[in-house]
Amino acid sequence: MARVGLTAERLTQAGAELADEVGFDQVTVSALARRFDVKVASLYSHVRNSQDLRTRIALLALAELADRAADALAGRSGKDALTALANVYRDYAREHPGRYAAAQLRLDPQTAAASAGVRHAQMTRALLRGYDLTEPDQTHAVRLLGSVFHGYVSLELGGGFSHSAPDTDVTWIRVLDALDTLLRNWPPPPTEPQG
């Protein structure tokens, strides 16, 4: 029988494409085998199991996203960098919804630590160097930015904003404006605990 030339890489790549077409949760070993016109069992020589396949797709997405982010940040700072990084996430999610969903897959700690996920945090930190934040406020800001980017993108993608009036593109611009303002005027910690 003709050998198709399966490898873990090709399977991962095709899995990512499949995810973008039908959704990450519809990525199945069977569907992938169908796509290569090959029997299901054949995939198990290249990929440990279904979970392994999903993890590989997630790692691919994280790496692609980190590469795009690094490109976008090169030579930019301040609000320019903020906007560029934010748009990387949003554009990637819209171009590759399945991969974006994959990037949210919960990874076990070791895998996560070895993934491109750490680069994302580093880049957000690098971006914040353009603002005047010291630890621990910088970490708070990293988390805020991550929350806004991920939250906005996933709500927008999920149709959460689709029914209402102002264009989401406009909101996006205004949200980035607001974040920039906020980062330039980061409120100091409350001196008095409330109570």
Place this chain on the structure above:
Amino acid sequence: MARVGLTAERLTQAGAELADEVGFDQVTVSALARRFDVKVASLYSHVRNSQDLRTRIALLALAELADRAADALAGRSGKDALTALANVYRDYAREHPGRYAAAQLRLDPQTAAASAGVRHAQMTRALLRGYDLTEPDQTHAVRLLGSVFHGYVSLELGGGFSHSAPDTDVTWIRVLDALDTLLRNWPPPPTEPQG
């Protein structure tokens, strides 16, 4: 054979509990049947199919969440209301991770329009009346708050913040501080488009 007294409501309720225990994506008709010690086919008299079951769980979660939010907002305004609403989402997600995941299920437009999802948007709008925002800025702010709440909660729940130093409780307080500041000093639209 003894009748167990299955109803769509009981199945939905048990499905929600199951979701919190094993994850929303592990909620299966079979697992639910097992939990009632009943054959799988029996569930199909009460629930159209697996998708229907999931949708019911999602609607339950949205309604519970909206009820909690309404309670929390009663009698509060300004930052007090902001904090209360934000904590409703965060606490619910931590107490009921499976239901919180269910609440993110993408619903078809009609179902979404008839769901408690609309109450959430209304309550966020109500909260913003304590700040001095007019349309369309109010809508932008609604979307920003939704993004931050959802983004923070889902990243925190997914372990995205777990490896780093400052306590996520502290970050959460500072993020709410920052949002309050931002809403009280919402930047005006840029007069000049960039380019």
Place this chain on the structure above:
DNA sequence: GGATTTGCCTAAAGCTATTAGGCAGATGCA
């Protein structure tokens, strides 16, 4: 208490995941 309704059951087919073992095409070495 008999008729009807309703609830859970058995049976069956189809899809996905995963493992074990086989055969043939590719590769390595003389």
Place this chain on the structure above:
DNA sequence: TGCATCTGCCTAATAGCTTTAGGCAAATCC
């Protein structure tokens, strides 16, 4: 070039989840 080995894809089989069709008995309604 020819043989041995290795590797890649295959068949076969098991098990779980989903869904539909049709049956029997318990509850319900006069």
